[in-house]
Amino acid sequence: MSKRVTFQHSRRPSMSRVSGAVVAAGLGASMVFGAGAAFASGTTDTATTALAGAATADSVAKQASAQSKAAAKAKSDKADKKKAAKKKAASWEAPVDHYVLSATYGTGGDRWAHKHSGQDFAVPIGTKVEAAHTGRVVKAGPNGGGDGPAYGNAIVIKHANGKYSQYAHLSKIEVNVGDRVKTGDEIARSGNTGNSSGPHLHFEIRTTPNYGSAINPVTYLGSQHVHV
Template identity: 80%
Template sequence: MSKRVTFQQSARPSMSRVSGAVVAAGLGASMVFGAGAAFASGTTGTANTSALAGSATADSVAQQATAQTKAAAKAKADKAEKADAEKKAAAKKKAAAKKKAASWEVPVSKYVLSASYGTGGDRWSNKHSGQDFAVPVGTRVEAAHTGTVVKAGPNGGGDGPAYGNAVVIKHGNGTYSQYAHLSKIQVRIGEHVKTGEKIALSGNTGNSSGPHLHFEIRTSPNYGTAINPVSFLNSVHVHI
């Protein structure tokens, strides 16, 4: 009986040992699982922070790139707009110059009309062949239209002493303009002049009763072919 009791006690571990082993195992598992959880938690936190930082950097770079692209596009547009404006201004200037070259004008400014075309009297051997503009000596005289100088000099440029110093310009439409009684001639024969270009200074030379510009429109360069200059100017939309 005593032997059986001894066998049973040796075959079963004591309850305190079993409990201790279970507790130890539990603590070990807890430590292992806790460390793993802590490790996993630490790893996850680091990865999220890096991802956020990387995302912020990428957004900043993207914004800078977008801003630079917009700035470059605006600069290109501004440059194109400026070039277009300059091109239009040049075209407008060219058109204005072309229009001016194609137009006619009065040869002097701030004038008083005196003897007109067809006037008779003791001062002329025949009726007056042009339109007189009373202006002070030294007034700027301009080409009434684009053309080429065919006469320039004293003695009416070859038309006679009554005209004093004179200039005759040939125009592309088959007409000629004449400017007489000048104090100074500032062009030479063969010179090309444009509408409004200075060609002389007014005076009182030749057969003149006072300072003025004698202006004619002719159908040839020579005396005797004059037509009414005022009517002609009206036909080319110049009114005096």
């Protein structure tokens, strides 16, 4: 009796099924990773936008702060300049710079009919002469502005405190009677006109606009915190 041998074929999956599974798995992974990438990308864009906005806001704030500080400084500088100008206008100063003191107040000699009535500042002809204090010009011209030929070209300025300053032997007068001047304003150029032994500025402080009322100008300037 013959034996029947039966062969059982193993049930292996077909290649088409395997390929389909792989493709499906691949698609699933792609979908998962794609979603993650999209999510990550969205997160990055949001963060970047937020950081850019913060940086812009910070830049604007810094610029605004800088502008505010600049405006405050400009306002402060303007106030300081105004204050300095006001202080200068209220102060006194020497009528010339870079001088040598020569004949002093009260000096006697052949050059004066009486004792010397002012302080002489030896300076070259053409030196700038400035108003020693704020005031109004009450005399200006040759013949001492009316005080006599000995003074040559001269100017007298009236000040608010009742004092007068006089500038003589000038080569050039740059103001007119009635002009308002401030401390430090240029009013003339020094010279050697009138009864003068050499180039210099003759300077007086008076209690009236006229000759004969002079007081010691150096002492007076000292009382106004100006030391010559």
